[in-house]
Amino acid sequence: MPDFIYNGKIYYNPVEFAMDQIGGTWKMPILWRLKGRKMRYSELQKDIPHITQKMLSTQLKELEKNGFITKKVFPTVPPKTEYALTAKGKRAIAVITVIREYGLELMKESGTTHRSAGE
């Protein structure tokens, strides 16, 4: 598998590249929430359990930079922002869906303990 360079970083395979774009703890959960509707910053924070404000902010910025989401700022008082998926972001949803269903399958197999509600 060839090596690739993007933004000065070396990737050893396509999987690694994909995971750097939509992987990590928070990117898929964020994209997943935006499936189907625009959301405000505070909505996302309320909707995604355990995410810190710093992580939300950082990840949103990266997702925007990589073209998965758009950010629209309304210059009102108080300020208002809206995050939405781009076409690229919607394409990612298809992949996330596959991974997500696989995760559910694995959980079922593993007899993983359910703890609390919240999705």
Next chain:
Amino acid sequence: MPDFIYNGKIYYNPVEFAMDQIGGTWKMPILWRLKGRKMRYSELQKDIPHITQKMLSTQLKELEKNGFITKKVFPTVPPKTEYALTAKGKRAIAVITVIREYGLELMKESGTTHRSAGE
């Protein structure tokens, strides 16, 4: 999305759970090599560029523990081991294929630079 517990660790969503099982830098590349054939330790190490011995060893152990691969030891001199996919591991290949193709697609879009051969 509910929280889950597995092996004493808390997961916030199915995606995170799946990624903990087959994610990280090396697990998918390893599983991918085992698609279709058994491989020895040294074969894997030669075949996967840049992986250190420690990472290969650690990841193989985790993959075995989680039921994705089997390890067969031949008590010969010198020692010989063979790693192979289980049914669970083969199921993972389907998911990896999707992610991998998505990665290739992303690379193409991104005009990512090709560096060297070697897959």
Next chain:
DNA sequence: CGGCATCCTGAACGATACTG
């Protein structure tokens, strides 16, 4: 050949406080 033990670094992530 097929590993394990040890030490170490850097990036990811978290907590807290502050601001336009």
Next chain:
DNA sequence: CAGTATCGTTCAGGATGCCG
């Protein structure tokens, strides 16, 4: 409301050396 700034911690992963 929607963030930024700063500081502290954790941990994946790398480097090196040794062993059955």
